[in-house]
Amino acid sequence: MAEDVFKALADPTRRRILDELVERDGQTLFEICTRLVTKHGLGLSRQAISQHLAVLESAGLVRTRRQGRYKFHDLTTEPLERIVTRWLKPDTPEAP
Amino acid sequence: MAEDVFKALADPTRRRILDELVERDGQTLFEICTRLVTKHGLGLSRQAISQHLAVLESAGLVRTRRQGRYKFHDLTTEPLERIVTRWLKPDTPEAP
DNA sequence: TTGATAGGCAAGTCGGTACTTGCCTATTGT
DNA sequence: ACAATAGGCAAGTACCGACTTGCCTATCAA
Numbered sequence: 001m002a003e004d005v006f007k008a009l010a011d012p013t014r015r016r017i018l019d020e021l022v023e024r025d026g027q028t029l030f031e032i033c034t035r036l037v038t039k040h041g042l043g044l045s046r047q048a049i050s051q052h053l054a055v056l057e058s059a060g061l062v063r064t065r066r067q068g069r070y071k072f073h074d075l076t077t078e079p080l081e082r083i084v085t086r087w088l089k090p091d092t093p094e095a096p
Numbered sequence: 097m098a099e100d101v102f103k104a105l106a107d108p109t110r111r112r113i114l115d116e117l118v119e120r121d122g123q124t125l126f127e128i129c130t131r132l133v134t135k136h137g138l139g140l141s142r143q144a145i146s147q148h149l150a151v152l153e154s155a156g157l158v159r160t161r162r163q164g165r166y167k168f169h170d171l172t173t174e175p176l177e178r179i180v181t182r183w184l185k186p187d188t189p190e191a192p
Numbered sequence: 193t194t195g196a197t198a199g200g201c202a203a204g205t206c207g208g209t210a211c212t213t214g215c216c217t218a219t220t221g222t
Numbered sequence: 223a224c225a226a227t228a229g230g231c232a233a234g235t236a237c238c239g240a241c242t243t244g245c246c247t248a249t250c251a252a
Binding site: 018075080087 | 098103105108111115118171173179183
Binding site: 028029030046047050068069070071 | 197198199200201
């Protein structure tokens with residue numbers, strides 16, 4: 001539901017994760033962890049990131065595929081496009 | 097900032113308020129209050145709505161104009177359009 | 193088979209925030 | 223002038239969510 005999408009986007013760390021995934025799709029939990037630490041200086045535990053990814057997944061913003069002991073995370077942008085059109089007036093002005 | 101926009105959108109009541117404003121622009125605090133109560137069954141105090149409107153305004157989603165003892169609230173959709181393009185890949189697929 | 197890697201589960205802590213309550217200011221009408 | 227209407231300020235409560243800690247499971251390499 002839209003509720004889950006908005007709540008998922010409310011957290012800065014989760015938005016960072018989406019930034020990482022849009023830059024390189026299909027990363028594992030550990031890859032995302034190290035990237036967040038090195039590139040953005042976020043000092044978070046692995047569990048924290050794992051929980052964030054769970055929130056993103058249940059919101060439909062991230063899809064996962066298991067492969068052996070790895071779990072790859074892929075970005076899904078469909079929910080994003082839906083939620084915003086909610087408040088855009090019918091006369092959507094196209095950029096000139 | 098984008099941070100304020102996302103946090104503003106995180107709350108269901110604030111999204112209801114945006115729904116009301118997109119339906120009829122330029123409402124006062126009291127109008128919004130009564131509408132939320134009658135149409136959506138939300139039993140919230142006037143202060144609660146006032147604080148929500150303050151959040152929406154500081155996020156740039158609502159603009160206000162004072163006129164006598166009335167304060168009218170207008171919706172502003174510009175921040176919405178900006179924040180979502182953040183994760184839409186460069187090859188934006190147009191609807192066929 | 194054993195150790196190392198990748199990830200999961202569950203309980204607990206702590207801070208932010210949504211909401212209330214009470215009182216105050218300003219504009220309008222009679 | 224006075225009451226009623228429209229809104230603002232500030233402190234207090236209570237709950238939700240982000241993060242940690244500790245331990246457990248599964249897959250791969252040697």
